[in-house]
Amino acid sequence: MxxxxxxxxxxxxxxxxxxxxxxxxxxxxxxxxxxxxxxxxxxxxxxxxxxxxxxxxxxxxxxxxxxxxxxxxxxxxxPVGEAWAAGGTRILAGLALGAASIAAAAMTWKRAPRRWRGWAVAAILIVGFILYRMVLSPAVDAVESVNSASTGYLGGLxxxxxxxxxxxxxxxxxxxxxxxxxxxxxxxxxxxxxxxxxxxxxxxxxxxxxxxxxxxxxxxxxxxxxxxxxxxxxxxxxxxxxxxxxxxxxxxxxxxxxxxxxxxxxxxxxxxxxxxxxxxxxxxxxxxxxxxxxxxxxxxxxxxxxxxxxxxxxxxxxxxxxxxxxxxxxxxxxxxxxxxxxxxxxxxxxxxxxxxxxxxxxxxxxxxxxxxxxxxxxxxxxxLMGFVTSGLSDGALKAHLxxxxxxxxxxxxxxxxxxxxxxxxxxxxxxx
Amino acid sequence: MDLLNAFVALSNFVLIPAIAYGCQLALGALGVTLVYGILRFSNFAHGDTMAFGTMVAILVTWGLQGLGVSLGPLPTALLAIPFGIAGCALLLLATDRVVFRFYRAQKVVPVILVIVSMGVMFVYNGLTRLVIGPDSRTFGDGARYLMNARQFRELTGLSEPLVIRSTQAITVVTAVVVVAALFWFLNRTRTGKSMRAYSDNEDLALLSGIDPERVVRVTWLLVACLATIAGVLYGLDKTFMPFTYFQLLLPIFAAAIVGGLGSPLGAIAGGFVIAFSEVGITYAWKKVLTYLLPEPLEPDGLVQLLATDYKFAVSFMILVVVLLFRPTGLFRGKSV
Structure with missing residues (x-):
């Protein structure tokens, strides 16, 4: 063919x-x-x-x-309006901060002199992570507590x-x-x-x-x-x-x-x-x-x-x-x-x-x-299994199979x- | 500030669990690294190999428990490990004979072998689930604690208790014995030396009369031992569930790659690097910091860097960092 x-x-x-x-x-x-x-x-x-x-x-x-x-x-x-009011913008700010610190770290790695760039990148990432969590965590808690049984999230567009x-x-x-x-x-x-x-x-x-x-x-x-x-x-x-x-x-x-x-x-x-x-x-x-x-x-x-x-x-x-x-x-x-x-x-x-x-x-x-x-x-x-086990008597093995x-x-x-x-x-x- | 209590809390929640987990990962990573060194492919079926060996050991454990056999304070599963290894070895040798040997003879590129190992992974996974089911199983017995909270308090008078579960102690002791035996085998015996020679330079090894099929068989036997022991230890320490073992693939591979694929020493180091970072980053540090810092500085929150579910993310981040900055791993493994 x-x-x-x-x-x-x-x-x-x-x-x-x-x-x-x-x-x-x-x-x-x-x-x-x-x-x-x-x-x-x-x-x-x-x-x-x-x-x-x-x-x-x-x-x-x-x-x-x-x-x-x-x-x-x-x-x-x-969109869940209440949740956005509770912390939507703050979450976006937190995410932007996180992305910015990663970008800053990448830039530093590329531009800074070799001698101290490792330390600089590590410092930027650690400080960035702490700031990111400080901005994000309260907002996340606020959003998640908005009527958590049915929403508790920002919703979509x-x-x-x-x-x-x-x-x-x-x-x-x-x-x-x-x-x-x-x-x-x-x-x-x-x-x-x-x-x-x-x-x-x-x-x-x-x-x-x-x-x-x-x-x-x-x-x-x-x-x-x-x-x-x-x-x-x-x-x-x-x-x-x-x-x-x-x-x-x-x-x-x-x-x-x-x-x-x-x-x-x-x-x-x-x-x-x-x-x-x-x-x-x-x-x-x-x-x-x-x-x-x-x-x-x-x-x-x-x-x-x-x-x-x-x-x-x-x-x-x-x-x-x-x-x-x-x-x-x-x-x-x-x-x-x-x-x-x-x-x-x-x-x-x-x-x-x-x-x-x-x-x-x-x-x-x-x-x-x-x-x-x-x-x-x-x-x-x-x-197939039903056919194979049809001869077996009912028991644990048959049920397991x-x-x-x-x-x-x-x-x-x-x-x-x-x-x-x-x-x-x-x-x-x-x-x- | 209370250094002693802080240290006890740290050992209790970070050091001891991480050491035990590191030992389990190291044994798993050793299996992956051996397959990589000798057979030259990343074996995706390794997690399910562990699950299969553990399953056999569990079935035998249940049998022994039914017969009334016990090791006293030690878990009966230790007696069942040899049976697990035997079952696992039979499966691996049969798989090699039916599946992998064909591709070895054809000298296919490694990525085809990886895909083949994906098929093997499906089969093992199906087999394990067919026999024992997908649910979690516990099979530990014997003494639960080597040292419990009350004993430690009475011994030292510290307010923070140090708890050592017997499974953690067994894990560490077994892992040390197994690793020592493995290194003795690889470095001192004739077969072990021929394996290392084969791993270093296949053509040269063949020229000096080493039988490649024998090397491969011995490798699968070692992998069966390592995978089953790692699996049983993990199952005793936590719990046995086929899907969890499949998921262990990621930290195990991360450990092997971080250490340097093909390097046994690297696999052990990688196992501990991954274990300590996973436990350290997902642990809520509040307790330790409360002991260490003066009162006004005490943290309000849990001081947990990432939720426990992100532990895979931790192995992954370390993996990426190592791959970016030192692609051959900490111990200069192969990079073919």
Whole structure:
């Protein structure tokens, strides 16, 4: 099979799987898989940009995804006026002070004479940190005590939620710029550890800084870009039209909402995919691959390797951030404690590797297939385990075996990744 | 001003916990650094290797407890460690045979091996959760305290009590013994010397007749010992939970890199640097300062630099500072 036929066959396979889920299980779960598959595909396009195009090893995807989620809160939630009055400006001042002292330290390091610059930088940082805490802490306490059961945070800007998607990308891009400035140009495994660390820090900030997004108290009821089910069910027009299709109002409304998300996500995926494809085949994409394949030769040809790496690292992270914003919009809530590296970093990597690193269509296919597997392994495992244990008498062992089925997911993902790496290291749709 | 009480408070809340934690990190980092030195890749599955070895040890501990076997004041888990090591070693050798050997023969670039180790990490993680579940498990028994608050007060008459948990003492003693044995092995025995030779210069080592597969096997055995012991000690001292062990990956890597990847001495130093900074920065210093400062200067707040949840941020900051200013680590590890 040549490349095009193979790509087509893979997309057909994904369509069959999703439609099959719709026929066998329910259309609601099929649409759920489709929606998260679309989000996963966008994420894996972002990682593919970094790894497939440029060979950058980023295992901090979770952090960028979470920043995207934060942007939804910051953009779309209504501002809490009382909290802003209690200490909003002071918090902003504190943050500005912190940023200023870091900038001052960096400037001193660059400009001051070698002899005493180490001490000067240390002094600036220590004094800066103390001042920062002195300004910030009282304001944080004030904000968090404003009606802490329902708000206790500054709220957002009250803008349309769709605006949060590009903003999520920008937020992630900003974080990527900071990491890239420090960690790019180091060895590949150091970049990996650094990104792993930054992702944990982002999650720690989300969990602890209650004034920002309520921490582990979660922000629920985020605004939606699609109508609410209850409103649709009350709408006589909608109910009548659902009746024409032979659906009851409840099912029709849930399907309608999910399909609405699906169309929005598909539009984003299409735009990102077209752009990524154009980038891949442009002179810029060829240069990226040249740098990936032989850094020394590319440098000798006068290419700015570190600069290009920084560029592609920021772009890929921005795409992950946007996908994170999309996902949080779909969930309708931001729950920092639900971000787990195995699910949000390493699973995306499985998608990219299985799909075929360096091939955009491969990344998309990987996103869909692995997400499908991730969702369906549990019922399949349940059925299998039920069959295996059907001969066993009821007891602790049987209960344990049946209860542990949910952990089959991780095992399956690991085995799939290892099998693909061993027998088809270039993935399902190899790079051309 | 009360220096003695301040020192006791400092030991109680900072020095002793940090030393115990540092020992656990050092043992973990030694495993990472050995894999890096011999097999030349960063093993992302190390945290889950620790979890697996610990899980086997826990299961055996429960079995022994069920049989009524006990070590008196010492935790029964110490008896189970050899079983844990054996289980872990079997798993690691099987993984090497089925997974890593293929890539070694192909001489792939290190980053591919890192990705492969990600797959291995998923599998180990799934295995551990499949067998023992994702919840936290306690398996310690025996005496809880080497010295409790009352004993210390009666002994010294100081108002500030010094509490030493027996798990902390066991951690330190075990870690010292294990590290001494490891260094003896690496520096004095023929096999250990061949491992160091292989790590320093692979081609030269091959020329002088060292069997690379044997070196790799011995490395995995050592890693199994170190990972299981580190894991059991951490589990006894705190608690066993698969996800926590996965998260230990970050401080362990930070320790290994800060010390210099591939340098055993560096791994130990790095472990303590990370442990002391994590505990020091997330500890509320109010108590110690209250003893040290004259009354008018006593702090109002907790004087906690960062909330406890930011401990990962601490390992990360140290890592970044070291990488920026001394990329090969404190002890000049490899930088290939």
């Amino acid at each position: 040549n490349g095009h036929a193979r790509t087509f066959a893979m997309f057909a396979l994904v369509a069959v799987l999703i439609v099959g889920t719709g026929m066998v299980q329910s259309w609601n779960s099929a649409l759920l898989i489709l929606n998260m598959g679309l989000v996963s595909a966008v994420m894996s396009l972002g990682v593919n940009l970094q790894w497939g195009f440029a060979g950058l090893f980023n295992v901090g995807v979770m952090g960028f995804v979470a920043l995207g989620g934060l942007s939804v809160v910051l953009v779309s939630m209504p 009250g803008l349309p939620v769709l605006l949060a998607w590009p903003v999520g990308g920008l937020l992630a891009a900003g974080a990527a710029w900071i990491i890239g400035k420090t960690a790019l140009g180091l060895r590949s495994d150091y970049l990996a550890i650094a990104t792993l660390g930054i992702a944990e820090i982002v999650i720690a900030v989300l969990k602890n800084e209650d004034w920002l997004a309520r921490g582990v108290k979660n922000v629920i009821g985020l605004p939606r870009p699609v109508p609410y089910e209850v409103d649709l069910q009350r709408d006589a027009d909608f109910v009548a039209r659902a009746g024409e299709w032979g659906l009851d109002a409840t099912t029709a409304s849930t399907l309608y909402v999910k399909a609405g998300y699906g169309i929005l996500f598909a539009a984003v995926l299409a735009v990102v995919l077209v752009l990524a494809q154009l980038a891949l085949n442009s002179p810029w994409g060829r240069m990226m691959r040249a740098i990936r394949d032989n850094e020394t030769a590319a440098r000798a040809m006068g290419k700015d390797v570190t600069g290009r790496h920084l560029q592609v690292f920021i772009l890929g992270s921005a795409i992950c951030g946007m996908a994170g914003a999309m996902m949080t919009t779909l969930d309708g809530q931001l729950t920092p404690s639900s971000y787990q590296p195995l699910r949000y970093t390493f699973l995306i990597w499985v998608m990219v590797i299985v799909g075929g690193s360096g091939n955009n269509y491969g990344a998309v296919i990987g996103g869909f297939l692995i997400w499908f597997l991730w969702v369906q392994v549990e019922p399949m495992g349940q059925a 049946l209860g542990s089925v949910q952990h089959m997911r991780l095992l399956t993902m690991g085995v799939v990744l290892l099998l693909v790496l061993r027998f088809s290291p270039r993935g399902l749709l190899p790079e051309r």
